[in-house]
Amino acid sequence: MVVVNVPCMNGGGGETSYAKNSNIQRTVMSKAWPFLEETIKDMFSSSFPGCFNVADLGCSSGPNTLLVVSKIIDSIHKLYHQVNKKLPEFQVFLNDLPGNDFNSIFESLPDFYERIKKDKFGPCFIAGMPGSFYQRLFPSRGINFIHSSYSVHWLSKVPENLENNKRDIYITKSSPPSVCQAFWEQFQRDFSAFLSLRSEEIVSGGRMFLTFLGRSIADPSSKDCCCLWELLTKSLIQLANEEEVKSIVREQGSFNLDTFESFEVNWDPSDDVNNKSFVFNKDRCGQNVANSIRAVTEPMLASHFGNAVIDPLFARFATLVAEHLAVEKTKHISLVFSMTRKQHAQPDLDI
């Protein structure tokens, strides 16, 4: 099973679509936003290029897709205004697998352009770049800023020695240590390859800002990587912790790690201290969580186990999550990394 050919999100706008079930991802983005703003501020402390090339990797298709773009542009604009510089041109590449629903994104672009025109944004040109981020996506040394939220924890494939074992494509409490080890090694290979590929595409001094689903090292119980929702998502997601990610960045060697942060989001993101109207209802929360997991795993699970399992699987899953949440409120851990491309060995190519 090669993930390159399996779209990761449910397309369209129906009840089980990613577009309608992407609250967790939006909540994560909004929590990561202050760190992203810091990165952008730091990036423009000295130079103000006339054209700024941005890539969003794993953009998916839904309300979050263009939200990232407008946040980034808005933030950069403010900095240019502060120093009275002419606004740069933006070339934005929205990347996801070729099966992603790019048509939906593109159809929303005329409205998006109207909106940013009203806000007096500078010229902005949005392209779709289909492909796997475990392969090269862009020509050499042309991208100034790479953003990716909740995507890089997806592995490129099921670790090889587990590929023919359908029972064990996920990690559970009962998984032998060798399964965990195989997933960890696959993540090491994948993330190191990801860094090498991006290091070719990004200009010297260019930035990369990544948000992952991860594990906390402060909370030893989370080392026990075997919770209900992991039963479904660990299939191809590796939950790394801070130190593991840092060590891969150091060893790969192309990037300086500038900042690291982590934060928590409840499984059901509407269960938030800032949401005063929230009343806990285990069945509704169970359903919300099941829907959000279904939106990102259905095409992959269906391609592996067949379509017939999907409805009963997620009905059962919603019940299990509800029972779990009635006993214990559980959170996702998000890790945020901001890094800078070291100087390339040779001068940047003209493009």
Add this chain to the structure above:
Amino acid sequence: MVVVNVPCMNGGGGETSYAKNSNIQRTVMSKAWPFLEETIKDMFSSSFPGCFNVADLGCSSGPNTLLVVSKIIDSIHKLYHQVNKKLPEFQVFLNDLPGNDFNSIFESLPDFYERIKKDKFGPCFIAGMPGSFYQRLFPSRGINFIHSSYSVHWLSKVPENLENNKRDIYITKSSPPSVCQAFWEQFQRDFSAFLSLRSEEIVSGGRMFLTFLGRSIADPSSKDCCCLWELLTKSLIQLANEEEVKSIVREQGSFNLDTFESFEVNWDPSDDVNNKSFVFNKDRCGQNVANSIRAVTEPMLASHFGNAVIDPLFARFATLVAEHLAVEKTKHISLVFSMTRKQHAQPDLDI
């Protein structure tokens, strides 16, 4: 009616889709190919950039879309091989209106990349760039080569003074001269704007290669711009002739016109001297022509006149074309223009 919001081609892969009814466009491309090859050869007579940015404007969605890309790349590769240069990286932007079926193109990319890998092509990165080519599509001075086949004859809108007159959105034998004049003036404005926009996006010395549906100046009868299929397509297509196009290029002033060519293609492209198996059957030919016109006009006609008219309209149209072809074999005239961007007033910006 603003064309920016109306997709010009029938999407998907059904019987009336553009993907299944784009033989004319393929025949035109193959006839234009020797001229395109000459342009590319000329472009690389002195400099061999490391990265080459190509845009195909009005790429549509069908078997022709990636055919153009592979032809261009293949031709450039041969030139690099001849002089023993390292193959360049290609960044290709496929442009069409936001309603174009980009998903279909993107889903065919993994196979396309496999194929060009086998042919030992260099790195190639294909992006989709949705938008109208009557607006800016790209940042300043980054594109090396712009290609557009059978797209630029589409006007940006119905000329203003005709917009509320549903009877006269097409030009027929009975149209008053003022209608023809209004369409001609709209084409002048549109094509001049097109040249200005592209002149900003293309590098100094960059090339543009355009193929249009046009009129011959050698054949006075073609001045009588009122044939059956024009009844449908003239709605938003302006059939300009060589001298008219040349004068607009000269007046706009950003490009030097290098070469001009014209050639003919039968209405039914299977009716060709090289197609030995062709046997004329007026009904089949009438149907073929009606299908090819339907594939490129249905969304626009449906948005203007409603869906209900489409089936009876094209059934009647097929019959009329069949009757016409039984009496007279009729051809499309294609005009081919190759031009070079003059030096920009200021040095090229870094991108």
